[in-house]
Amino acid sequence: MTKKFKIAVIPGDGVGKEVVAEGIKVLDHLAQESNGKFEFEYDHYPWGCEYYLEHGKMISDDGVEKMRDYDAIYFGAVGFPGVPDHVSLWGLRLAICQGLDQWANIRPVEFLPGVPRRITHPDADNLNWILIRENSEGEYSGIGGRNFDGRGEGKEVAVQTSLFTEKGCERIIRFAFETARTRKRKKVTSVTKSNAQQYGMVLWDEVFERVSREYPDVETDQWLVDAMAAQFVMHPEELEVVVASNLFADILSDLGSALSGSLGIASSANLNPEGRTPSMFESVHGSAPDIAGKGIANPIGTIDSASLMLDHLGLEEEAKALHEAIRATTGKGILTRDIGGNYDTEDVTGAIIENLSVVTDKA
Structure with missing residues (x-):
């Protein structure tokens, strides 16, 4: 049939x-x-x-x-x-x-064969990693607004709020670990900016640490997003499964695509x-x-x-x-x-x- x-x-x-x-x-x-x-x-x-x-x-x-x-x-x-x-x-x-x-x-x-790369690497043909992006909340939650335009020119206020829930963090992080288990190299890299975003992204870090204990067969590391941008260029061979928030994974995936x-x-x-x-x-x-x-x-x-x-x-x-x-x-x-x-x-x-x-x- x-x-x-x-x-x-x-x-x-x-x-x-x-x-x-x-x-x-x-x-x-x-x-x-x-x-x-x-x-x-x-x-x-x-x-x-x-x-x-x-x-x-x-x-x-x-x-x-x-x-x-x-x-x-x-x-x-x-x-x-x-x-x-x-x-x-x-x-x-x-x-x-x-x-x-x-x-x-x-x-x-x-890095597809025959496609000119924007990166110099001795093993570029074998570079292959995957970005996993939280796709429902984070910086793209759409929470906020603009107000006080009645105060006069130059005095309007805009507020844009990022939303991180424990459920949202856990399900995308767990998805990343499950994905890593299907790969030849079992590794998950978490990307945040928790030194500056001390609430939502610290929650992400804590959930990542908790979930990682359930996957002892999967290698892990954690990076701040600015350092990870450099890692994409300097040491892409260290990348396998990269999990990040809505905004960070969006930006990093464009960087990865441009490099390839x-x-x-x-x-x-x-x-x-x-x-x-x-x-x-x-x-x-x-x-x-x-x-x-x-x-x-x-x-x-x-x-x-x-x-x-x-x-x-x-x-x-x-x-x-x-x-x-x-x-x-x-x-x-x-x-x-x-x-x-x-x-x-x-x-x-x-x-x-x-x-x-x-x-x-x-x-």
């Missing part, structure tokens, strides 16, 4: 529309080659900045509830000139992540690990309005996010094959302009599909 997966597709803005379309090509190819094992059914939603300019909101009033009926969500990018970034982010992506309690964000950092070549190759998953709600898969890069419509956007991050989605849906062999096809493609020098190549978006997708067939045949 064919397993049917219902996928909600939100292309969003800018190049998001282009790269999601390429990802769907790859998913459909996999389904067609599965001999009836599985198929995908897509529903496309027009939410994003164009929707906002027409309707005054980034997503329909019942949008988040609609998402609950799907097996997964495939997301492009959000943001476009004319809509403030905080409006577009909070109005769509964060509304879905928080509304569906997608509390674990995973962002792998991998480009944000265009970085994938991510917003997970509800318990499966109570669907998870959402997206590339790390933004909507890149300056190159939208030119057919030159890098589809690798979005296509590799599809491999994370396949793995989440229980299609582990297909996920592995897709990732290996991406590696084979970059290894042959088939690259978009952002990583030193001269191939267009569709060229890269076509090569991945071709290499996917080779990888599948070998298996």
Whole structure:
């Protein structure tokens, strides 16, 4: 019997529309080659900045509830000139992540063959770590406000509060330890700034210490975020699983992606690990309005996010094959302009599909 997966597709803005379309090509190819094992059914939603300019909101009033009926969500990018970034982010992506309690964000950092690196390291080909980002609270809690503008120009006050709960800290830290147990090297690095953030991040540190005692087989260390930024550059071989708060992991994952070549190759998953709600898969890069419509956007991050989605849906062999096809493609020098190549978006997708067939045949 064919397993049917219902996928909600939100292309969003800018190049998001282009790269999601390429990802769907790859998913459909996999389904067609599965001999009836599985198929995908897509529903496309027009939410994003164009929707906002027409309707005054980034997503329909019942949008988040609609998402609950799907097996997964495939997301492009959000943001476009004319809509403030905080409006577009909070109005769509964060509304879905928080509304569906997608509390674990995973962002792998991998140095793909053939991709020029922004780092000099004697063993760069084997560098491979994963950022695990607390995705529901912390610095992105949205608690605060602006007031006192009536006092006159220059006297307004803005308050932005970070929220750290013991439950939120524990579940993401425990998730990091469980992830480490699946890796060849079992190590978790915790990142905070608890010398300056003496309440919320000290709580994080205490929870990390407590949980770590339940995983004696996993190596641990703890860093302040500024020192960890340097560690990414100076000693990346020491990294395996890195767990951090919403803001810190967001920043560090961009640093890791840049070091590996480009944000265009970085994938991510917003997970509800318990499966109570669907998870959402997206590339790390933004909507890149300056190159939208030119057919030159890098589809690798979005296509590799599809491999994370396949793995989440229980299609582990297909996920592995897709990732290996991406590696084979970059290894042959088939690259978009952002990583030193001269191939267009569709060229890269076509090569991945071709290499996917080779990888599948070998298996």
